[in-house]
Amino acid sequence: MSVAEAIRERDAARLPGKRDEDWRWTDLRGLIRQVPPPSAEVDPAVVGAGPFDALTDERVVIVNGLGAVHIGVEPGEAKVVVLRHVSRGDGAHAARVSVEVEAGGRLTLLESYEGDAGGYLAQAGLLFSLGKDATLERVVLVSDGAEGVTVSQAEVELSPGAAFAQTVATSGARRQRIEVRVAHPGGHAGLRLDGVYILDGKRHADLTSVVTHAGVDGATDQLAKGVVRDQARAVFQGRIVVAEGADRTDARMGHHALILSDRAEVDAKPELEIYADDVACAHGNTVGALDEDALFYARQRGVPEPQARALLTEAFIGEVVDRIGHEPAREIVRAWVSERLGG
Amino acid sequence: MLSVKDLRAEIDGKEILKGLSLDVPAGEVHAIMGPNGAGKSTLSYVLTGRQGYDVTAGSATLDGEDLLVLEPNERAAKGVFLSFQYPLEIPGVPALTFIRTALNAQRKARGEPEITAPEFLKLARAKAAELKIDFDMLKRALNVGFSGGEKKRMEILQMAMLSPRFLILDETDSGLDIDALRIVADGVNALRGPDRAMLVITHYQRLLDYIRPDRVHVLSAGRIVASGGPELALELERDGYDKYARAA
Numbered sequence: 001m002s003v004a005e006a007i008r009e010r011d012a013a014r015l016p017g018k019r020d021e022d023w024r025w026t027d028l029r030g031l032i033r034q035v036p037p038p039s040a041e042v043d044p045a046v047v048g049a050g051p052f053d054a055l056t057d058e059r060v061v062i063v064n065g066l067g068a069v070h071i072g073v074e075p076g077e078a079k080v081v082v083l084r085h086v087s088r089g090d091g092a093h094a095a096r097v098s099v100e101v102e103a104g105g106r107l108t109l110l111e112s113y114e115g116d117a118g119g120y121l122a123q124a125g126l127l128f129s130l131g132k133d134a135t136l137e138r139v140v141l142v143s144d145g146a147e148g149v150t151v152s153q154a155e156v157e158l159s160p161g162a163a164f165a166q167t168v169a170t171s172g173a174r175r176q177r178i179e180v181r182v183a184h185p186g187g188h189a190g191l192r193l194d195g196v197y198i199l200d201g202k203r204h205a206d207l208t209s210v211v212t213h214a215g216v217d218g219a220t221d222q223l224a225k226g227v228v229r230d231q232a233r234a235v236f237q238g239r240i241v242v243a244e245g246a247d248r249t250d251a252r253m254g255h256h257a258l259i260l261s262d263r264a265e266v267d268a269k270p271e272l273e274i275y276a277d278d279v280a281c282a283h284g285n286t287v288g289a290l291d292e293d294a295l296f297y298a299r300q301r302g303v304p305e306p307q308a309r310a311l312l313t314e315a316f317i318g319e320v321v322d323r324i325g326h327e328p329a330r331e332i333v334r335a336w337v338s339e340r341l342g343g
Numbered sequence: 344m345l346s347v348k349d350l351r352a353e354i355d356g357k358e359i360l361k362g363l364s365l366d367v368p369a370g371e372v373h374a375i376m377g378p379n380g381a382g383k384s385t386l387s388y389v390l391t392g393r394q395g396y397d398v399t400a401g402s403a404t405l406d407g408e409d410l411l412v413l414e415p416n417e418r419a420a421k422g423v424f425l426s427f428q429y430p431l432e433i434p435g436v437p438a439l440t441f442i443r444t445a446l447n448a449q450r451k452a453r454g455e456p457e458i459t460a461p462e463f464l465k466l467a468r469a470k471a472a473e474l475k476i477d478f479d480m481l482k483r484a485l486n487v488g489f490s491g492g493e494k495k496r497m498e499i500l501q502m503a504m505l506s507p508r509f510l511i512l513d514e515t516d517s518g519l520d521i522d523a524l525r526i527v528a529d530g531v532n533a534l535r536g537p538d539r540a541m542l543v544i545t546h547y548q549r550l551l552d553y554i555r556p557d558r559v560h561v562l563s564a565g566r567i568v569a570s571g572g573p574e575l576a577l578e579l580e581r582d583g584y585d586k587y588a589r590a591a
Contacts, residue, residue: 294433299392299414299419300392300393300418300424301445302446302448303444304452
């Protein structure tokens with residue numbers, strides 16, 4: 001099953017669906033009877049500005065998924081690059097992106113998914129490879145249209161001493177999956193995989209991650225938080241595997257969701273599979289409503305209810321946003337969150 | 344100022360306040376004392392509009408205005424402030440942000456202009472110094488990881504900054520050592536004035552050595568069963584609540 005293949009071969013039978021354990025909460029096969037024809041070619045010059053454009057001059061814009069793109073950072077080099085995935089209209093498209101940060105290089109990748117009102121089917125396959133002591137911070141803002149279907153699938157290969165940090169913030173789509181799979185070699189490599197979802201209407205977002213620790217002395221720190229309203233549905237699947245012999249692995253996973261309406265839904269599957277003896281692993285998963293006592297406390301001090309709810313919800317999500325290292329990007333994400341919670 | 348008449352209130356269908364009447368004129372400090380379960384905290388939550396406390400009869404007005412029809416935040420904007428027995432932790436919201444949001448929301452509700460950032464910080468620094476609160480603490484998430492005493496001081500700081508007209512102190516002395524109690528009492532006493540009134544709810548007489556009340560009321564089984572001057576508090580401390588529990 002591969003979304004990219006299904007799009008390239010125009011074969012809906014190849015789409016993953018609820019019979020695939022890994023996709024049972026994000027059923028594409030049942031949703032899409034027929035893969036739409038390839039998306040129209042669109043001139044990148046006409047799609048307007050992206051959310052991070054002001055932060056760098058180095059920008060890669062992929063409109064309707066045409067072609068393959070490579071972003072490279074040479075040894076010791078430091079770069080800030082914008083990567084935009086833009087979907088326009090009703091067609092299907094799949095793009096490939098490879099990102100290589102060589103030894104000691106530093107990359108801040110400011111990525112966005114931007115959709116219009118069309119019923120598109122979009123897939124992006126990304127391959128990240130980090131050399132020894134390389135660092136990469138990936139900040140991803142996902143603003144799909146309500147009728148769009150987007151699947152983003154990233155694979156990350158880390159070298160010892162490398163650091164990969166990721167924060168995804170999404171408002172969902174008709175159906176949407178943001179997936180990352182990390183081969184973690186240990187060797188003091190660091191990994192942070194954070195996520196935020198803020199969903200309303202009938203939107204769906206799925207944050208799926210698989211981290212495989214293969215060597216000693218690796219660290220993974222994961223924090224995902226989300227808010228669902230109306231009839232929205234969020235899926236969190238986080239799996240951390242610590243292979244036999246990957247001792248002194250330090251892995252932490254947290255997923256916390258607020259459900260703000262009776263008809264909204266959150267499905268969470270945090271999994272730690274540990275085959276090594278000497279590890280420090282912890283995970284926490286909570287799904288609940290806003291703290292009514294805290295809400296009353298804020299109101300007693302004079303804050304009207306909608307504002308009190310927004311204040312507490314923003315603070316809840318803020319814990320994830322605060323972990324973004326690149327300050328200007330962090331403030332853009334904060335404003336994005338604030339705008340979505342204020343409405 | 345505050346006038347409560349024949350107030351009846353229940354939680355989950357169980358009547359807690361059973362015809363409570365009370366008048367606290369402007370300029371006065373009244374203490375409410377009573378045994379556990381008498382309805383002391385219920386009274387403070389009914390006056391501030393907490394959900395789940397249903398008023399079934401009677402009235403509560405502030406300067407003639409019906410409090411019971413107002414939202415909790417509207418009551419706050421009218422000047423009603425409750426110092427919580429157990430102040431809530433607000434993760435992710437720095438104390439300064441919280442207080443400024445509250446202050447500006449109250450000002451907006453009263454049709455007043457927002458306080459500017461420099462004015463606000465100046466006020467916060469001055470009040471924090473008076474209450475011996477380290478200013479850096481105000482940059483931390485409100486009450487998160489604070490000790491019981493620190494939380495109570497944060498309540499008084501908020502009170503000082505929001506400058507309410509009618510103050511309810513619910514068991515403010517619990518969790519305070521003598522030094523902290525003195526600081527808190529000084530902060531409360533500084534707010535005494537001809538245009539303000541206070542209701543001090545306490546189980547023990549100790550707090551009233553520091554915040555001297557004009558009147559003392561005994562609350563037992565949902566009703567005021569006795570009222571008197573400050574000497575009544577001393578009598579209660581000496582003889583206990585037994586006599587009143589039986590009277591009720």
